[in-house]
Amino acid sequence: MSNNANHTFKDFILAVRPWSFPASSMTAVVTFSYIFYIYKTNTQYQDINWIYGLLAIIGAVLSQAAGNLISDYFDFKKGVDIKETHGTNRMLIDGIFKPKSFLRAGFILLFIISLIGIYLVLNTGIELLWIGLIGIFCAIFYYWFKYHALGDFTIFIIYGPIIALGTAFVMTGYIDLNALYISLPIAFLVVNILHANNTHDISNDKRAKIKTVPILLGFKISQNLYLINDILAYVLTTILIITKILPIWSLLILITLFIAVKNIKTMFKATEKNEDILEGLDGASAKLVLLFDFVLVVSLIIAAYV
Numbered sequence: 361m362s363n364n365a366n367h368t369f370k371d372f373i374l375a376v377r378p379w380s381f382p383a384s385s386m387t388a389v390v391t392f393s394y395i396f397y398i399y400k401t402n403t404q405y406q407d408i409n410w411i412y413g414l415l416a417i418i419g420a421v422l423s424q425a426a427g428n429l430i431s432d433y434f435d436f437k438k439g440v441d442i443k444e445t446h447g448t449n450r451m452l453i454d455g456i457f458k459p460k461s462f463l464r465a466g467f468i469l470l471f472i473i474s475l476i477g478i479y480l481v482l483n484t485g486i487e488l489l490w491i492g493l494i495g496i497f498c499a500i501f502y503y504w505f506k507y508h509a510l511g512d513f514t515i516f517i518i519y520g521p522i523i524a525l526g527t528a529f530v531m532t533g534y535i536d537l538n539a540l541y542i543s544l545p546i547a548f549l550v551v552n553i554l555h556a557n558n559t560h561d562i563s564n565d566k567r568a569k570i571k572t573v574p575i576l577l578g579f580k581i582s583q584n585l586y587l588i589n590d591i592l593a594y595v596l597t598t599i600l601i602i603t604k605i606l607p608i609w610s611l612l613i614l615i616t617l618f619i620a621v622k623n624i625k626t627m628f629k630a631t632e633k634n635e636d637i638l639e640g641l642d643g644a645s646a647k648l649v650l651l652f653d654f655v656l657v658v659s660l661i662i663a664a665y666v
Contacts, residue, residue, distance in 0.1 A: 376425040384424040386653035400664035412530040427499035429466035432505035459664025560638035607663035
């Protein structure tokens with residue numbers, strides 16, 4: 361990313377925030393597993409392109425990596441991320457990389473993603489073009505959405521329906537609404553990663569003169585919104601099981617409730633004068649996303665063979 365010869369491979373990896381990748385990759389992996397489940401139990405889809413599905417997973421991860429780099433660049437330039445800020449990517453704050461190197465690397469990744477996307481569009485259909493353009497647009501301008509209290513909505517759309525619909529389409533050649541429905545519980549949990557971070561950073565974000573959902577709603581309502589997002593994830597999954605979109609085995613996701621409850625308790629322990637209790641809750645929320653999605657994938661694989 362820069363000409364500094366002292367950069368290690370670890371520096372490059374940390375720069376793209378790999379710990380955040382479950383947000384994008386697991387939505388694609390769950391969709392991949394859902395298509396596999398349908399393939400094994402239904403005659404609806406028998407001509408599945410598994411390689412395209414893997415490319416979709418790779419594309420989702422690269423898109424998030426690009427978005428992370430571009431967002432970090434603007435957070436640094438606008439003064440959202442400063443030395444006193446906790447829980448951020450400190451590669452720019454600590455001077456390990458030059459700001460422009462982040463921006464350059466982000467657009468290089470977007471160029472690679474575009475090449476993958478063009479290949480898939482030419483081999484699947486024009487519908488994928490619009491899905492891909494939305495994804496790239498949001499990766500580039502996510503920082504603007506985030507500064508105007510639209511970050512939660514953007515994250516919900518991208519890491520839920522957009523990734524799910526794109527993955528299902530390249531694998532089957534169809535717009536599968538069931539894939540969209542399955543992505544909704546995941547999207548609510550992913551939004552809570554950002555929401556936990558933004559609730560913790562209310563004071564810092566006010567200083568930087570940006571608007572986030574917690575700033576608009578206030579601390580107490582933001583705590584309740586975190587609870588509602590988690591509840592909706594489990595309620596919607598249960599509805600999908602009742603309507604037989606997901607198999608009965610997907611009730612296994614209930615074993616992840618202990619993490620959700622622990623996270624919710626942490627959220628409600630905090631106060632406006634003691635936001636530091638929330639430090640690390642974004643990471644704990646990401647762990648819930650990872651485990652929830654992993655259990656969902658396992659349930660789909662079990663159901664495919666039972």
